[in-house]
Each structure stands twice: as C-alpha cells, then as structure tokens.
Amino acid sequence: MxxxxxxxxxxxxxxxxxxxxxxxxxxxxxxxxxxxxxxxxxxxxxxxxxxxxxxxxxxxxxxxxxxxxxxxxxxxxxxxxxxxxxxxxxxxxxxxxxxxxxxxxxxxxxxxxxxxxxxxCHVLRYAPFFEKLKEIIDEERIGQLVNIEMTENCAYWHFVHSYVRGVFRNETISSPFILAKSCHDLDLIGYLTGKKCLSVVSEGNLKYYRKENAPEGAPDYCLDGCPHETTCPYFAPRLYLKQISLVGWPTQTISADTSFAARYEALKNGQYGRCVFHCDNDVCDHQTAIFNMEDGLIASFNMTGFSSENTRTLRFYGTKGDIRGHLERGELEVFDFLTKEKEVIKIQYETIQSGHGGGDLRLLYDFLDGVDKKGTNLKTLARLSLQSHLMAFAAERSRKEGKRIYL
Ligand SMILES: NC(=O)c1ccc[n+]([C@@H]2O[C@H](COP(=O)([O-])OP(=O)(O)OC[C@H]3O[C@@H](n4cnc5c(N)ncnc54)[C@H](O)[C@@H]3O)[C@@H](O)[C@H]2O)c1
Missing domain, CATH: 3.40.50.720 (NAD(P)-binding Rossmann-like Domain)
Incomplete structure (x- = not known):
C-alpha cells in the first residue's frame, strides 16, 4: 500500500x-x-x-x-x-x-x-462514544426520536487559539465556523438520526472578539506591555508559555521549535501573540441553528466559544425515553420512561490511542482497508458526508439573510 x-x-x-x-x-x-x-x-x-x-x-x-x-x-x-x-x-x-x-x-x-x-474525515462517526449512541438509537431503546439538542462547547482557550488568532479566524482564509468545525456535528445529526434535513433557521454573530471591546490601552501584541495582563483570560503568554517542557496542543502549533525561548519569540510578533481584540477575525463566536428534519424531528445545534469545557454535550428525546451524553467524560445516560430506570454507560478512553475519542485512527485504518479491498465499513464516503456540508451552507445563508432556508 x-x-x-x-x-x-x-x-x-x-x-x-x-x-x-x-x-x-x-x-x-x-x-x-x-x-x-x-x-x-x-x-x-x-x-x-x-x-x-x-x-x-x-x-x-x-x-x-x-x-x-x-x-x-x-x-x-x-x-x-x-x-x-x-x-x-x-x-x-x-x-x-x-x-x-x-x-x-x-x-x-x-x-x-x-x-x-x-x-x-468525519472522524466522530468512528468514535466509540458516537458508535454506542447510534446503537442505542437504532435499537429504539428510547422509541422514536422526536427532538435532539447538540452543543459544541468550544473552550475559550481553544476558541481564541483557532478562531480568533489562528488559521480558522477569517472566512476569506478559512470558512465559517459552522462549516469549519461544526460540520462534524451537523454530520452526526444526519448520521445518528438517519433522517434528511428539510430546512434550517439560524442566528449567530461575532459578539465579543472585536476592536470596540478592547480594554483601554491594550496594545496589538500582549507582550508589548499590556496593562491587563493579570485580568485578561486571553493573555497569550499565560496560554502558551506556562508549559516548560512536554508541550502539547495547541501550544505546539505556535512554533516548530517548542523551546521556551522560541515560543516567547513567536509571541512577540507572531499571530498567536496578538491581542484577541485586535485580530483580523470575522467568524462567529456563537451560533445556533434549528434543523427541521424528516418525519417531524427537530434538531437544535448550539455552538459557543465561551465554555470552560472543551467538549460536546447532547440530549436526545424519544417517545419511550431520553439520552444525555457528555463526550469528554465518555458518559451516556439512558432513561426508560416505563421502568424509570437509568443506565449509565461509560466509554473507556484509557485504551484509545488517537484524537477525537479514537475516531482519527479508526477512520484512517478503515480508509486504508477500503483501498486494500479488505472488508470495510466506509461510513464517511463523500456522498454520505455531503448532507452536513449542505446543512452548514444553508445555516450560514439563513444567518446572513435572516430567513428559513430549504434544502
Ligand atoms: N477532521 C478533523 O477533525 C480536523 C481537525 C483539525 C483540522 N482539520 C482539517 O485538516 C486540514 C489541515 O488542518 P491542520 O490543522 O493540519 O492545519 P495545518 O496548518 O497544521 O497544516 C496544513 C498544512 O498544509 C500545508 N499546505 C498549504 N498549501 C499547500 C500546498 N499547496 N500543498 C501542500 N501542502 C500545503 C501548510 O503549509 C500546512 O503545513 C484543514 O482542512 C482542517 O480544517 C480537520
């Protein structure tokens, strides 16, 4: 191969x-x-x-x-x-x-x-957490799905790294947030429910990371003597210099050489050292979309860049029960209306060896198996992934044009 x-x-x-x-x-x-x-x-x-x-x-x-x-x-x-x-x-x-x-x-x-x-690379379809969720839904343990809520909690440090200072900050160099990041979530809505999307309405904006919100005297670069060092949660040296060794993501992306001196240099006049209020960002920092799916199912999706947690949370409501999920904790709670019993399912992450809850590695292996014509389960063929992209384009049009968009 x-x-x-x-x-x-x-x-x-x-x-x-x-x-x-x-x-x-x-x-x-x-x-x-x-x-x-x-x-x-x-x-x-x-x-x-x-x-x-x-x-x-x-x-x-x-x-x-x-x-x-x-x-x-x-x-x-x-x-x-x-x-x-x-x-x-x-x-x-x-x-x-x-x-x-x-x-x-x-x-x-x-x-x-x-x-x-x-x-x-809709890797989350391959993550054991979502595979288990799909199994529960397909077994109709909560009856027919009526309504689902999914939230992308993008931690404040992740958000400013990627979507304010970083490569996904501006639509002209990247894409709108709901496409760039949340096409995973929109993909899961279609995949988990097995339903097509009929129409969408969406609201969202760039509320906070704007020049007019810069505190008085904040310079363009944090290291240029910012007077708000102790009060600003986004002060770049706090985010990128506190690790002395064992530099992980996202700090490792700011400079190929991850020594303290090289990182300090990268912050002095590089993109990750910029004041979050003085960047050329334009992507939304929060957005909500409501998708009208087939068979009367409603799916609401919420994304926020103002979260302490960096995870996805969800709630699925069915005719016979409901499910709560927390991706980072690997927890799924299934409640049965009839018996009033709650089952807590825990996904064991200790054995998982790759990002996206193990999805990265499993997707790649499945692709290579597919190329090698071994038995495969190609879950993210482009035709299957296309709907999520069409949902994201429609949500953006709805947000910008202020109207419901039919797919
Ligand atoms: N599946 C996921 O969950 C997931 C997660 C993160 C990123 N992504 C996507 O993966 C892609 C890469 O993201 P990344 O985080 O690795 O970004 P990155 O910036 O670290 O890497 C992209 C690389 O492509 C190189 N490049 C630019 N022009 C090129 C060209 N003409 N020919 C060859 N290489 C070129 C860049 O120099 C850079 O090194 C993006 O599309 C991103 O949206 C997906």
Whole structure:
C-alpha cells in the first residue's frame, strides 16, 4: 500500500504516524513550508526524493501511489482533490470538503465517475462514544426520536487559539465556523438520526472578539506591555508559555521549535501573540441553528466559544425515553420512561490511542482497508458526508439573510 500525504501540518503528521502503524509506505509528502516538510521527513525517516513543495508537483507526475491523504488547508482542498481523483487516486479528504457548495458536489460526482474512494474525515462517526449512541438509537431503546439538542462547547482557550488568532479566524482564509468545525456535528445529526434535513433557521454573530471591546490601552501584541495582563483570560503568554517542557496542543502549533525561548519569540510578533481584540477575525463566536428534519424531528445545534469545557454535550428525546451524553467524560445516560430506570454507560478512553475519542485512527485504518479491498465499513464516503456540508451552507445563508432556508 503506497500513500501520499499532502500537507505536513498537524493532521498530516497524525495520518503519517497512523499509516506507518498500519504498515503503509509513505511515497510522497508535500508542503510549501520547508520547516514542516523537513521535520516530518526527519521524524518519519522519509528520503529527500519523496519530498515535494506543493501538491501540484506530485500531481504533475504519473500516478505512483494507491491513495492520497489530503490534509492541506481548507482553501486548497478542491483543486488538489479534483486533480488526485482525475489521476485515479483514492482520496481521504480532510473536512470541510470545500467552502463552496457546488465544489463539494463536483468532488462527489468526480469520485463516482472515476470509480475511486473519496472519504471525508468525519472522524466522530468512528468514535466509540458516537458508535454506542447510534446503537442505542437504532435499537429504539428510547422509541422514536422526536427532538435532539447538540452543543459544541468550544473552550475559550481553544476558541481564541483557532478562531480568533489562528488559521480558522477569517472566512476569506478559512470558512465559517459552522462549516469549519461544526460540520462534524451537523454530520452526526444526519448520521445518528438517519433522517434528511428539510430546512434550517439560524442566528449567530461575532459578539465579543472585536476592536470596540478592547480594554483601554491594550496594545496589538500582549507582550508589548499590556496593562491587563493579570485580568485578561486571553493573555497569550499565560496560554502558551506556562508549559516548560512536554508541550502539547495547541501550544505546539505556535512554533516548530517548542523551546521556551522560541515560543516567547513567536509571541512577540507572531499571530498567536496578538491581542484577541485586535485580530483580523470575522467568524462567529456563537451560533445556533434549528434543523427541521424528516418525519417531524427537530434538531437544535448550539455552538459557543465561551465554555470552560472543551467538549460536546447532547440530549436526545424519544417517545419511550431520553439520552444525555457528555463526550469528554465518555458518559451516556439512558432513561426508560416505563421502568424509570437509568443506565449509565461509560466509554473507556484509557485504551484509545488517537484524537477525537479514537475516531482519527479508526477512520484512517478503515480508509486504508477500503483501498486494500479488505472488508470495510466506509461510513464517511463523500456522498454520505455531503448532507452536513449542505446543512452548514444553508445555516450560514439563513444567518446572513435572516430567513428559513430549504434544502
Ligand atoms: N477532521 C478533523 O477533525 C480536523 C481537525 C483539525 C483540522 N482539520 C482539517 O485538516 C486540514 C489541515 O488542518 P491542520 O490543522 O493540519 O492545519 P495545518 O496548518 O497544521 O497544516 C496544513 C498544512 O498544509 C500545508 N499546505 C498549504 N498549501 C499547500 C500546498 N499547496 N500543498 C501542500 N501542502 C500545503 C501548510 O503549509 C500546512 O503545513 C484543514 O482542512 C482542517 O480544517 C480537520
């Protein structure tokens, strides 16, 4: 099994590791950021002849692998994937597929025409927590679903890292939050309920991280002597410098060299050292959407960037019982109206070896099994993942145009 990795960032690095664990051979890696490219090559012992500076350099060559893993930034997904599909590669594509509705549809059609696998990294479908939830729903333990509530609690530190200072902060370089992050949740709404979405209404805005909310005298960079150091929860040195060693996510993303001195330097005039009120961000910091699904089912989705917890919580209401869930704690509580009994199910995370509650690794292995024509359960083929993207585009239109949008 020969695999090409496009994008040597966080996701590309994860998939490289999992491919190696699986026993696949990495025959090409591409990234215009030389430092990241070289670091990935060095860490995984990938020779220089397999290193490329752009996805297009790889696609200009004759097909030389079985599959491509596309972990480039959102805006690069479409052209690179269309080229890879055209060349006959099976493609595992990071979400969101594209920030353009028609492009998402084009990719699905292209893969089907070329008869290759196009899978989208909706990793949560592979997380044991959501697999268990789906099993409970499919067994009709709470009868017919009537109403569901799902909340994406994005912790304040995660939100400012990715959506105020970071690469997903602005729609012109990334996509709206409900597409960039919450397409996972919208995907789960369709997957778990097995229902199609008919229409949506949504409200949301960028309420807080705006220039007019900057406290008096706050400079553009926290390290430029901000007088609010002790009172601002978003003060960058507190978020990124307190770890001395064992630097984890998100701190490891601010500089390739994670030493204290390099991180300090990165904050002095790099994007992660900026005052959260003086960034060029425009994505919503909170949003709510109500999806009208088939058969009278209503699904409400709430996302907030103002949470102490960094998790997803949910409540599913059925005709015979209800379910509460907390992803981070791995807890599902199933209540039966008839017997009044409550069962608490605990997902054991200790044995899970990858991000998204174990979903990252399991999805990748399933994709590679699919390419290898082993027995698979390809749960996130692009055609199946398409609905979540269409739901996100519709929610954005509703929010911006102030009206109900029919799908
Ligand atoms: N499935 C998930 O849950 C999940 C989680 C995080 C990110 N993502 C998605 O994964 C993708 C990558 O995210 P990331 O966090 O790894 O970002 P990242 O910025 O760490 O990595 C992206 C890499 O792509 C490289 N790149 C840019 N242009 C390129 C080109 N022309 N050819 C080859 N490489 C190019 C960048 O230099 C960068 O190193 C994004 O689409 C993101 O939305 C998905």
């Amino acid at each position: 020969k695999v090409i990795i496009l994008g040597a960032g966080g996701r590309g690095r994860n998939y490289t590791r999992f491919c190696r664990q699986y026993g696949a051979e990495i025959v090409g890696i591409a990234d215009p950021d030389t430092k990241k490219l070289e670091k990935l090559a060095m860490d995984f012992n990938i020779s220089e002849d397999k290193m490329f500076h752009d996805w297009a350099e790889i696609m200009a060559k004759e097909k030389f692998a079985d599959a491509v893993i596309n972990a480039t930034p959102d805006k690069v997904h479409y052209v690179s994937t269309m080229e890879a599909l055209e060349k006959g590669y099976h493609v595992l594509l990071e979400k969101p597929m594209s920030d353009n509705e028609q492009e998402c549809i084009n990719m699905v059609e292209k893969a089907e025409k070329k008869n290759v696998i196009l899978m989208v």
